[in-house]
Amino acid sequence: MEDPVKIIIVDDNTDYLFTMSTFLKRNGYETLTAEEGQKGIDLIEKERPDLILLDVMMESTYTGLDVCKKVRTNPDLKDIPIIGISGMADELGVQVEKWGDEDYFKVDEFFDKPVDKEKLLPRIKELLEEGLIKKGKAVRIGGKLYPKK
Amino acid sequence: MEPQEGLTGRPDNSGIIVDLGFRTILDLLPCYLSIQDRSLHIVFTNENFRKDFGEGIGNLCHMVYKGSSDICESCPVQKSFKDMKVHISEEDVELSSGKMAQLIVYSAPILDASGNVAAVIEMSTNITQVKEIQKELTFLGQSIAILSHDMKNILEGLQGGAYVVDEGIKDGDMELAGKGWDIVKRNIGEISTIAQNILYSSKKRDPKYQKVSPEEMVRDVVGLFEEKSSALGVKLKHRSNPALPVVNLDPTNIRRMLHNLVWNALEACKKDKEKHTHTVVVRSDFHDRFHFKFEVEDNGVGIDEDAQENIFKEFFSTKGSEGTGLGLLVVDKIVKAHGGWVEVLTAPGKGTTFRVILRIR
Numbered sequence: 001m002e003d004p005v006k007i008i009i010v011d012d013n014t015d016y017l018f019t020m021s022t023f024l025k026r027n028g029y030e031t032l033t034a035e036e037g038q039k040g041i042d043l044i045e046k047e048r049p050d051l052i053l054l055d056v057m058m059e060s061t062y063t064g065l066d067v068c069k070k071v072r073t074n075p076d077l078k079d080i081p082i083i084g085i086s087g088m089a090d091e092l093g094v095q096v097e098k099w100g101d102e103d104y105f106k107v108d109e110f111f112d113k114p115v116d117k118e119k120l121l122p123r124i125k126e127l128l129e130e131g132l133i134k135k136g137k138a139v140r141i142g143g144k145l146y147p148k149k
Numbered sequence: 150m151e152p153q154e155g156l157t158g159r160p161d162n163s164g165i166i167v168d169l170g171f172r173t174i175l176d177l178l179p180c181y182l183s184i185q186d187r188s189l190h191i192v193f194t195n196e197n198f199r200k201d202f203g204e205g206i207g208n209l210c211h212m213v214y215k216g217s218s219d220i221c222e223s224c225p226v227q228k229s230f231k232d233m234k235v236h237i238s239e240e241d242v243e244l245s246s247g248k249m250a251q252l253i254v255y256s257a258p259i260l261d262a263s264g265n266v267a268a269v270i271e272m273s274t275n276i277t278q279v280k281e282i283q284k285e286l287t288f289l290g291q292s293i294a295i296l297s298h299d300m301k302n303i304l305e306g307l308q309g310g311a312y313v314v315d316e317g318i319k320d321g322d323m324e325l326a327g328k329g330w331d332i333v334k335r336n337i338g339e340i341s342t343i344a345q346n347i348l349y350s351s352k353k354r355d356p357k358y359q360k361v362s363p364e365e366m367v368r369d370v371v372g373l374f375e376e377k378s379s380a381l382g383v384k385l386k387h388r389s390n391p392a393l394p395v396v397n398l399d400p401t402n403i404r405r406m407l408h409n410l411v412w413n414a415l416e417a418c419k420k421d422k423e424k425h426t427h428t429v430v431v432r433s434d435f436h437d438r439f440h441f442k443f444e445v446e447d448n449g450v451g452i453d454e455d456a457q458e459n460i461f462k463e464f465f466s467t468k469g470s471e472g473t474g475l476g477l478l479v480v481d482k483i484v485k486a487h488g489g490w491v492e493v494l495t496a497p498g499k500g501t502t503f504r505v506i507l508r509i510r
Contacts, residue, residue: 012420013302015332019309022325026316036422114305117312 004030005128010040010067011055027121037062041070050128057086079134081127082107181273185210185226201244214242225256229269233258251280292350295475299343306336346475349405356399356486363433363441364389370407371431383418383427390434393441397510406483409476410445410503417449417501424448436506448500
């Protein structure tokens with residue numbers, strides 16, 4: 001049997017960690033959570049998740065941006081898809097495309113709080129597939145994903 | 150027009166005195182008027198100018214307006230000397246009464262017979278009130294931005310909580326449903342705090358003073374937070390100097406102000422994952438002979454340097470996903486309305502003390 005897909009959620013709001021991980025677990029994912037940047041980095045390094053859900057406006061010693069930078073500058077971790085999440089995206093004019101200037105700040109997708117869960121699930125699926133292709137674990141042929149042995 | 154002194158008027162057709170003499174008209178103009186030479190020495194002033202800035206003639210413009218030996222950075226008079234055009238600038242000045250005022254200043258060149266700039270005439274209007282309204286509007290805009298951020302977080306909490314309740318009910322897992330319901334209730338609590346803060350930040354009202362004991366205020370507010378602090382595992386204490394007299398305060402506003410500071414302190418403790426025990430202390434004590442203070446001290450995360458600068462100036466929220474930046478904004482507003490001020494002592498990683506200093510009256 002295949003390993004379940006592992007998602008790490010990093011957010012300083014513990015209620016959010018609980019509701020989001022309940023949601024993802026019930027949709028078949030294994031979840032791990034960290035309520036602080038440094039813990040997030042440690043957990044990511046230890047667990048090598050398939051995807052990271054990251055609060056970018058987190059106020060801890062390590063912010064969401066620091067976590068993103070750590071992941072993107074670590075050759076072993078840099079291809080892990082990251083979904084950035086914030087309640088301030090609109091106010092700050094944060095958009096995914098604007099994050100490209102600095103490589104290590106690059107997230108693959110951005111969701112504003114409250115997260116539209118109907119849109120989140122298909123996007124997670126897409127990013128996971130892309131992640132598999134990047135890792136060389138799968139190929140896409142004619143729009144379909146095939147595992148590579 | 151012939152230069153004339155004083156009221157030498159004669160009735161016109163409508164019986165109104167029209168010919169006042171140019172000097173009188175200049176004096177009557179509801180603005181400050183002066184003429185300056187190339188070295189920025191004042192050579193002429195109207196009565197309004199003299200009333201608020203003193204005689205002025207023979208003195209340097211920047212000395213008279215600002216008591217400064219330096220020429221103003223955006224001096225419009227110099228510009229008019231240079232390019233013979235009208236220039237506008239906004240300046241902060243000090244009236245001879247000691248009051249500060251904001252002026253909008255217009256300058257225009259006065260040409261001599263050969264077309265050179267002989268002097269510059271300067272006309273300015275006190276726009277302090279307009280500026281205050283502008284500040285209020287900025288404040289409003291900022292409040293709305295903060296509010297929208299808070300609402301989004303609360304919505305996230307409500308939706309997430311409701312989802313967990315649904316899933317719990319679906320599976321007959323009442324423990325799960327209960328957890329979801331707790332989240333829903335917490336977010337309802339947040340809405341009520343925000344709603345109160347909106348009320349306080351939007352209404353412009355003068356404090357309604359009553360004689361109250363600062364100690365009682367402190368005890369009231371600490372009492373309100375007993376449940377929240379014990380849920381967070383934070384020790385919440387209060388210490389008041391019993392010698393403090395009864396003072397004139399707006400108790401509703403001061404309670405709100407303390408409420409926001411204690412709320413922030415508890416949140417700062419909640420965010421701190423380094424220390425094992427957290428304490429919030431609320432104090433009331435003398436500050437000096439004429440002032441007393443409220444202090445809210447926590448050993449939470451502290452505020453980093455960047456945020457310190459912005460904390461009141463820009464009504465900045467440092468709380469990330471759980472921010473109610475409106476809280477400090479309301480604190481600032483209430484304290485200012487009481488004629489007091491706020492001091493912030495903080496060390497990142499160690500904790501923060503907010504000190505509110507008010508006059509004993």
